[in-house]
């Protein structure tokens with residue numbers, strides 16, 4: 001039975017390394033009322049992402065830090081409870097960036113409709129930021145070539161899992177890098193990669209050279225740090241490095257020390273393309289359409305984890321950043337009515 005209280009997670013203290021319960025505080029207030037032109041949305045599922053971890057710290061990259069006391073932002077799937085606009089009706093499922101709260105006021109232009117012909121979670125995975133990021137980055141800048149070799153870091157992760165599958169669909173040899181044998185088994189067994197290297201086993205750079213004697217033509221990197229530096233050792237001549245994220249450095253105490261291994265980029269005359277999907281909003285609708293078709297045709301799999309309970313959001317973020325989960329991590333706040 002829903003209460004008339006809204007709970008919201010706010011940043012209390014900045015973490016130095018990984019965040020946890022102690023860094024957040026719950027604020028309570030009556031469920032807000034929409035004004036004319038607004039809707040009240042009940043949050044059903046909140047999506048967790050490493051960028052939330054990086055925004056807890058006081059450094060800037062492609063997103064600005066959260067202020068102390070600020071509501072923690074994230075993409076959610078929600079259901080309209082009350083509408084003061086003709087554009088959305090009570091009962092409609094929507095997605096939007098509404099944050100770690102049980103209810104939110106939103107304007108219709110900031111929400112996207114979600115239909116019931118896909119699983120609820122797909123609206124936060126393949127058809128949302130992770131799928132669209134991988135699709136746009138690969139299509140616009142990766143330009144995958146059949147027969148060439150693609151390496152993907154955090155290959156069992158949210159964005160990485162789609163990069164692996166899109167590379168395979170384009171006819172590439174795909175080698176994933178992931179933490180642990182279980183994740184590697186998912187990357188080869190479920191996502192279809194040709195090989196997957198466990199970064200917890202020593203000598204990543206030499207194992208990569210053995211797996212890819214032809215050299216790495218395209219490197220889709222979401223973690224950077226020492227793993228990115230190790231992959232640089234195996235680049236082919238004129239390789240392309242597509243930088244999509246820096247999870248390792250963002251989670252470290254010294255995000256400014258990244259990357260280290262510029263020598264091999266120079267030696268292989270590689271080019272670096274940095275990518276943020278936020279620079280290309282005009283491409284999202286088309287990317288979503290393509291991802292919908294791939295999902296309907298059974299060509300793309302979403303690997304995800306749904307954790308139950310609003311209170312567990314901070315610990316789920318901690319566990320995700322610590323590498324405990326395979327695929328996208330989401331927290332269920334309520335069931336759709």
Ligand SMILES: NC(=O)c1ccc[n+]([C@@H]2O[C@H](COP(=O)([O-])OP(=O)(O)OC[C@H]3O[C@@H](n4cnc5c(N)ncnc54)[C@H](OP(=O)(O)O)[C@@H]3O)[C@@H](O)[C@H]2O)c1
Pocket residue numbers: 048049050051129130133154155156157158159160177178179180183199222223227243244245246247248251275276277278320321322323324325326327328
């Ligand atoms: N450019 C854009 O438009 C855009 C959009 C979305 C996301 N991103 C960025 O892309 C990155 C990935 O996002 P995501 O949502 O797909 O997350 P994700 O890869 O699912 O993130 C969690 C995974 O990161 C890996 N990881 C975390 N710390 C690590 C460490 N110290 N060493 C090695 N691996 C570590 C772990 O996988 P293993 O256990 O396999 O190591 C963990 O399971 C993030 O940095 C995010 O900010 C960019």
